[in-house]
Amino acid sequence: MQLLSKLPDQGVTIFSTMSALAQRLNALNLSQGFPDFAAPPDLIEALCEATRNGHNQYAAGDGYLPLRQQVALQFQQRDQITLDPFTEISITPGATIALFAAIQATIHPGDEVIIFDPSYDSYDPAVRVAGGVPVHIALDAPEFKVDWDKVAAHISSRTRMIIVNTPHNPTGTIWSYQDWQQLIALVEKHDLLVLSDEVYEHLIFDGARHWSALHFPELRERSFVVGSFGKTFHVTGWKTGYCAASPTLMQLFRQIYQYANFCGNTPAQIALTQYMQQHPEHIA
Numbered sequence: 001m002q003l004l005s006k007l008p009d010q011g012v013t014i015f016s017t018m019s020a021l022a023q024r025l026n027a028l029n030l031s032q033g034f035p036d037f038a039a040p041p042d043l044i045e046a047l048c049e050a051t052r053n054g055h056n057q058y059a060a061g062d063g064y065l066p067l068r069q070q071v072a073l074q075f076q077q078r079d080q081i082t083l084d085p086f087t088e089i090s091i092t093p094g095a096t097i098a099l100f101a102a103i104q105a106t107i108h109p110g111d112e113v114i115i116f117d118p119s120y121d122s123y124d125p126a127v128r129v130a131g132g133v134p135v136h137i138a139l140d141a142p143e144f145k146v147d148w149d150k151v152a153a154h155i156s157s158r159t160r161m162i163i164v165n166t167p168h169n170p171t172g173t174i175w176s177y178q179d180w181q182q183l184i185a186l187v188e189k190h191d192l193l194v195l196s197d198e199v200y201e202h203l204i205f206d207g208a209r210h211w212s213a214l215h216f217p218e219l220r221e222r223s224f225v226v227g228s229f230g231k232t233f234h235v236t237g238w239k240t241g242y243c244a245a246s247p248t249l250m251q252l253f254r255q256i257y258q259y260a261n262f263c264g265n266t267p268a269q270i271a272l273t274q275y276m277q278q279h280p281e282h283i284a
Contacts, residue, residue, distance in 0.1 A: 006129055014121055033169065033199075034236040042278065043233055046271035055267050061258055063091020063242070064269035070276045071227070071242050074283045079215040087247040090254060093264040095199045095228040095241035100126045101257040102195050102224040102243060103161075107132040111160035116146065118170060120197065123163050132160070144171040148182040155186065161193040162186070164213060167200040174208050184218045193249075194219055199228035199241070202283060214244060221246045224253065229272050232283070238268040 018031035038044075062068070068085035075083050083089055092098040099122060107113060109131030115123050117138050124134045135154055139146065151162075162183065166175040187194060196213035204210055213223040225244045230236035243253055276283060 007125055010125055032236075033231060035234045037234070039234045040275065040279075043235065043271060043275045046274045047238075047267055050267035050270040050274075055270050057266060059091075059263045059266040059269055061263050062086075062254065063089070063264060064266070064273060067091055067269045067273040067276075068242075070273055070283075071244065075212070075214060075244065078210075078283075079212050081214055081220075083214070083244055084247070088244055088250055090243050090250065090257065091264050091269055092241045092243055092257065093261055094230065094239040095197070095226050096122050097257070097261055098224075098226045098241055098243040098253075099123070099195065099197060100129075101253055101260055102226070102245075102249075103127055103132070104130050104260075105252040105256040106193055106249075107160060110158055112156060112158045113160060114151065114154060114162045116163070116165065116168075119163070119165065120169055133158070135159070139168075139171070139173070144168065144173040146175075146179055146182070148179075148186070151182075152186060155190050155192075159190060159192060161195055163195045163197065165197040167198075167204060167210065169197075169200060174204065175211060177209075177211060180211055180213075180216055180219075184216060187222060188218060192222070194223040196223055196225045198225055199231045201227060202232045221248065224249060229268075233272065233275070235268070238265060238272075240264055240268045240272060 015032050019029055022029035022031070065085060068089040068091060071089050072083045072085045075081050103126045107127060107130040111132045112135050113127045113132050114135050114137060117136050127134045137150055137154055164183070183194070186192065194213055198212055201210050201212070212225055213219045214225050223245065226241065228241040230238055230240060245253060
């Protein structure tokens with residue numbers, strides 16, 4: 001039997017390689033996005049309480065509704081937009097599978113997807129698994145700002161999506177309001193989708209402002225936004241994230257996601273909900 005890989009040139013993810021090296025050499029691990037300090041004690045206790053209270057079976061496939069409501073509340077308070085927790089928000093076991101499902105739901109063979117480098121190493125393989133063509137655009141040091149003339153030059157009749165990552169991993173660059181206006185002009189002109197990876201949305205310093213893709217009315221019907229509770233609350237091992245999108249896009253997302261993963265971690269979702277309700281200052 002001949003077996004053909006869909007990713008024949010793809011090795012082990014760089015994060016696995018570097019983490020293994022750090023462990024073997026007893027070195028500082030700067031490759032993965034997890035902290036060197038403990039999670040909030042109240043959050044840990046909330047998880048213990050959820051498991052003791054019997055919340056150890058399947059959650060709803062789209063996620064624990066009160067947690068989806070907390071995500072909607074965050075968007076309402078920060079971006080002054082109203083999202084329907086039933087039709088526009090799904091809770092996922094981490095952000096990576098949300099990114100993957102959004103790409104598989106909308107990218108077809110031959111579609112081109114623009115990726116800004118350096119980038120999270122899951123973007124490119126996810127596009128190729130869908131039969132798409134990654135189009136990489138380098139962000140130039142030291143500012144790592146987007147050159148919008150370069151982006152416009154890379155758009156073709158086959159371009160389907162632009163992947164946004166702000167705050168940016170690994171450079172920390174945050175898109176300005178003007179960056180978003182430039183993106184809006186391009187996606188409206190060429191009728192493109194946006195996949196906005198916003199997992200570092202709360203890790204911002206120096207008084208900077210994070211703009212979500214869903215903040216902009218022009219992007220509401222053409223954008224997926226992906227976030228991570230693991231990054232926000234320093235519990236990356238809980239693998240809990242979310243995807244937010246318009247009802248039309250969310251329906252496409254759920255059609256794929258439901259067959260990749262039935263549901264997320266039930267006690268973690270309950271614990272995060274309780275903690276966010278009791279400590280709203282962490283997502284203000």
